[in-house]
Amino acid sequence: MSEFIDSRPWLAEYPPGVPVDIDTSGYSSLVDMLEQMFTQFADRTAFTMMGRDMSFSELDLASRSLAVYLQKIGLQRGDRVAVMMPNILQYPIAAMAIVRAGMVLVNVNPLYTARELEHQLKDSGAKAIFIVENFAHTLEHCLAHTDVKHVVVAAMGDRMGMLKGLVMNYVVRHVKKLVPAYNLPGSVRFNDALGKYPAKQYQPVQLGMNDIAALQYTGGTTGVAKGAVLLHRNIVANVLQCEAWYQPGLSQRPAHHQLGFVCALPLYHIFAFTVNMLLCSKLGGKNILLPNPRDLGSVIKELQNHIFHSFPGVNTLFNGLAHHPDFDKVDWKHLRITVGGGMSVQGAVAKLWLEKTGCPICEGYGLSETSPVASCNPVTNTEFTGSIGVPVPSTMMKLVDDNGNEVFNLEDRGEIAIKGPQVMAGYWRRPDETAKSLTPDGYFKTGDIAIMDKRGYFTIVDRKKDMILVSGFNVYPNEVEEVVASVPGVLECAAVGLPDENSGESVKLFVVRKPGSDVSEEDIREHCREDLTGYKRPKTIEFRETLPKTPIGKILRRELRDEEMKKLQAQAKAA
Numbered sequence: 001m002s003e004f005i006d007s008r009p010w011l012a013e014y015p016p017g018v019p020v021d022i023d024t025s026g027y028s029s030l031v032d033m034l035e036q037m038f039t040q041f042a043d044r045t046a047f048t049m050m051g052r053d054m055s056f057s058e059l060d061l062a063s064r065s066l067a068v069y070l071q072k073i074g075l076q077r078g079d080r081v082a083v084m085m086p087n088i089l090q091y092p093i094a095a096m097a098i099v100r101a102g103m104v105l106v107n108v109n110p111l112y113t114a115r116e117l118e119h120q121l122k123d124s125g126a127k128a129i130f131i132v133e134n135f136a137h138t139l140e141h142c143l144a145h146t147d148v149k150h151v152v153v154a155a156m157g158d159r160m161g162m163l164k165g166l167v168m169n170y171v172v173r174h175v176k177k178l179v180p181a182y183n184l185p186g187s188v189r190f191n192d193a194l195g196k197y198p199a200k201q202y203q204p205v206q207l208g209m210n211d212i213a214a215l216q217y218t219g220g221t222t223g224v225a226k227g228a229v230l231l232h233r234n235i236v237a238n239v240l241q242c243e244a245w246y247q248p249g250l251s252q253r254p255a256h257h258q259l260g261f262v263c264a265l266p267l268y269h270i271f272a273f274t275v276n277m278l279l280c281s282k283l284g285g286k287n288i289l290l291p292n293p294r295d296l297g298s299v300i301k302e303l304q305n306h307i308f309h310s311f312p313g314v315n316t317l318f319n320g321l322a323h324h325p326d327f328d329k330v331d332w333k334h335l336r337i338t339v340g341g342g343m344s345v346q347g348a349v350a351k352l353w354l355e356k357t358g359c360p361i362c363e364g365y366g367l368s369e370t371s372p373v374a375s376c377n378p379v380t381n382t383e384f385t386g387s388i389g390v391p392v393p394s395t396m397m398k399l400v401d402d403n404g405n406e407v408f409n410l411e412d413r414g415e416i417a418i419k420g421p422q423v424m425a426g427y428w429r430r431p432d433e434t435a436k437s438l439t440p441d442g443y444f445k446t447g448d449i450a451i452m453d454k455r456g457y458f459t460i461v462d463r464k465k466d467m468i469l470v471s472g473f474n475v476y477p478n479e480v481e482e483v484v485a486s487v488p489g490v491l492e493c494a495a496v497g498l499p500d501e502n503s504g505e506s507v508k509l510f511v512v513r514k515p516g517s518d519v520s521e522e523d524i525r526e527h528c529r530e531d532l533t534g535y536k537r538p539k540t541i542e543f544r545e546t547l548p549k550t551p552i553g554k555i556l557r558r559e560l561r562d563e564e565m566k567k568l569q570a571q572a573k574a575a
Contacts, residue, residue, distance in 0.1 A: 002119040010390035010456025014246040015380045021394045022240040024421065029207040029232040032099055033239065044258060047089055049289040050168075050302065052160045054089050056281075059096065062159075064199035066097035072197055073150055077205055080215060082121060082129040082148075083268065084108040085137070087289040089159040089192055091267045092277055094130040094152075102205030105214040105226070110135050112552050116225070117143035124227055125213050125426065130190070132156065134172070136182040144182070154190035156291070167238040167248060206345040210332060215428050216270050216368040225427035228368045237421035238371035239278045241392045246310070249299035249379035253309045257334070259285030260308035261321040264317055269552050270372040271341050275312050285310075293317060293553075296324050303330045311335060311359075314342040316492065316553035318350045322356050323491070323514065332357040337379050339364050341372070343554040344460060344478050346485040348416060350384035365460070367436070369444055371422040387459040388450070395420035396443075399410070399452060402438065413461055416450050417443035428551035435530055449476075466557055468497030468505050470535040474508060477557060480538065484509060484529045489519030494547055495538065496561040499568065509538035510560055512547055 011020055027033050038060035045053040046347045070081065081098045081103060085091045098105045106124045108117065110132065117138055121129070128150035131139055136153055143151070157168030173179045207411050213235050215227035250259060260282040265272035280287050288306050290299050299321065318340065321327060335357055341364045342348075362379050365388035366372030375397060377389035391397045399407040399414025406412035423444045426434035451460045461476050468475040477495040484493045490511040500506035513519055521541045528537045549554040 002228055008101040008396070008456070009454060011037060013390050013455055014393075014456070015378050017248055018244055018378075019393050022237065022244055022421075023151075024209070024233060024240060024313055027236050029209060029211065030213050030235050030278075031205075031207055031232075032051065033236055033278075034096060034100065037281050037284065040283075042283055044279060045286045047092055047287045047289055048306070049087075049291070050160070051305075052164065055080060056284075061199050062093045062194060063096035063100055064202040066093060066194055067101040067196060068125055068197040068199065069129070069193045069205075070097060070103060071203060072201075073128075075101070075150070076104060076323055078104060079128070080104045080106050080124045080126040080210070082106040082108050082124065082131075084110050084112075084117070084129060084131040084135060085154065085268070086110050086132065087263055087267055087272075087291050087293075088132065088154070088156060089289070090130070090132070090154045092281075093159070093194070095267070095273075098468055099213055100202070100205075102207055102211075104212045107214065107216055107270075107273065109266075109268060111517050112138065114138050114141035118145050119458065120225060120227075121146040121148055121373040123225075124217075128152070130154065133179050133182070136184055136187075137180040138185055140182045150191045151184050151187040152190055153187045158190050172323060174480065185383070199277060207232060212425075212426065212543075214273075216273075216371075218368050226430055226433055227427040230371055231421070231427050232426050234371045234422050234424060235274065235278065237394065238274050238373055240280055241420075242275055242279045242373055245283065245373075245376055245392050246337060246379060250283070250309060252336050253334065257307060257309070259283050260306055260310070260334075261285055261287050262290070262303065262313075263287045264290045264299065264311070264312040264313055265342075265552055266293075268367045269342075271312060271366070271552070274371055274373065275339070280310070288536075296320050297326070300324060300326045307331070310337045310339070311333055312339045312341065314553040315340060315345045315349055316343075316549065316555070318345070318353050318361065319491070322349065322352045327356060332359070335359040337362065339376065339379075341366060342552050343465060344482070345384070347384060347386055348486045350386075354384065360384055365448075365458070366388070367444075367447075369424045370418055371419060373422070373423070374418045374420070377457075385457065387453075387457040387533050389457075389458070390456045391418075391420075395422070397458060398443070399560045400443075400445065400452060404445075410454055411451050412509075413449050413451055414544050415464065416446045416448045416458065416460075418446060419443045466496075468495070468507055470497075470500075470505055470507065471503040473535045475536050480507060480509065480528075480532065480536060483528060484511065484524060484538075487519060487524055487527045489514050489517030489523070491515075491517075492555065493549055494555045494557050496557050496564065498561070498564055500539065503535070506539035507537065508540045508542070508564060510547060511543050512545065513543060522539050 005400035042057040046056045213232045214230045217225040263276045266574040364376035366374045396419040479497040491514040497505040548559045
């Protein structure tokens with residue numbers, strides 16, 4: 001007989017000191033939160049990058065000066081301004097300037113193609129853009145088709161100091177040749193825009209919690225990217241929710257240590273934007289900026305120079321670092337919180353990370369639409385749970401069936417629906433999509449399938465769209481990948497469904513070996529035979545050197561599947 005779910009069973013799992021609800025009444029807007037931290041922590045380092053520290057007072061002054069620039073060039077309150085930059089010191093300056101000027105930040109992935117960039121600029125109606133010169137050629141190809149009238153171009157070394165900046169820019173441009181030629185007539189250099197007007201001319205804008213702070217575009221891996229409308233209250237609420245959740249772990253650090261956050265995820269991604277840039281700053285912490293987290297050697301080299309207490313990341317990053325030969329050169333003993341998000345953390349990776357750092361991975365969950373954090377494992381947990389934890393303060397989560405009815409039986413699958421102050425106002429200029437995703441009572445339907453246990457812990461089974469149907473049975477790729485990832489010698493893997501004349505669909509598995517490994521197809525099949533019932537086992541296995549990923553390290557199953565479908569279509573034509 002099935003058990004009935006209580007409405008908020010997870011509250012019993014909250015560590016001591018974590019409130020059931022958060023109170024946002026202490027702030028009138030996100031700008032209000034920024035102003036408080038600038039005042040409170042003026043002398044501390046806010047961001048550091050490759051040996052260059054930027055204090056809160058410097059960030060305050062620079063973002064005010066840039067806000068004046070935005071106000072003086074004719075932009076109005078509520079105008080959208082895009083930022084297309086990696087993790088460099090210019091990013092927080094530009095992002096905070098936009099918000100302080102009363103405008104709307106549009107975060108843009110620097111690796112976008114011209115087509116993707118054009119879509120986002122047109123969709124958002126952005127009137128200005130801050131862009132790093134490495135990607136200016138991309139903008140050149142689509143600028144004419146957008147409403148953008150003001151372009152500010154930054155170089156990587158612009159805020160690194162005179163000598164260091166010159167050397168860095170020379171190396172980036174002429175040695176590594178990372179800046180393709182571009183032509184953007186009328187564009188302004190970042191440092192020129194920053195120096196054009198004194199900070200004292202800044203005119204504060206009276207903003208409220210219901211004003212729009214940012215348009216955060218969804219990954220776009222499932223179709224056309226949509227802009228999640230994040231209000232000031234959404235982002236402020238999520239910062240406070242994360243602060244409440246993190247506190248039991250962060251309070252364990254020595255009192256004389258300035259809080260340190262590793263910033264390996266890109267700041268334009270909502271996870272790093274909220275948890276790194278805003279939460280860390282609100283706590284007076286130092287963000288250690290890593291411009292290229294894919295270069296694991298440079299990540300390790302940088303981390304050797306710092307004491308840090310929090311490391312938000314994704315499974316692929318933790319996995320790559322833990323297998324790096326220089327991993328032990330970093331001092332990990334001060335690490336108190338490792339939070340995994342963006343994709344499922346695999347048990348084998350979590351086990352290795354705990355062995356090597358002594359700090360368990362707390363898996364969390366969220367989306368662009370939820371600013372992003374909706375649930376997380378308690379940071380006081382001493383081991384990996386394999387779940388996405390429990391809803392954070394002031395958050396309701398439930399499971400619903402295909403008809404939108406709540407799933408009440410424990411262990412029954414359903415789509416995660418979320419309600420809380422961090423849930424977006426809707427999709428930008430897409431009332432139809434908003435209506436599809438938000439229920440009449442204010443729950444956001446995520447598209448993720450999960451189960452919930454009696455304690456209120458949620459476990460993702462998979463995305464609706466990724467599910468594979470084999471002979472009428474549901475196969476969830478996460479489950480297959482979890483099993484295969486535990487095979488010695490397997491570094492990464494991905495499972496997709498392909499058409500099969502006998503079973504409707506069958507499972508194809510892509511595997512990347514660990515360096516020096518000779519793990520074979522038979523080794524994997526033997527392991528699968530032990531842990532997976534027949535219909536879940538891969539029909540075909542392909543070894544690859546790499547797997548396609550998003551900039552934050554999420555494996556793109558859809559890209560792999562699309563690639564295979566094209567091959568099958570070509571074969572069919574040839575036959």
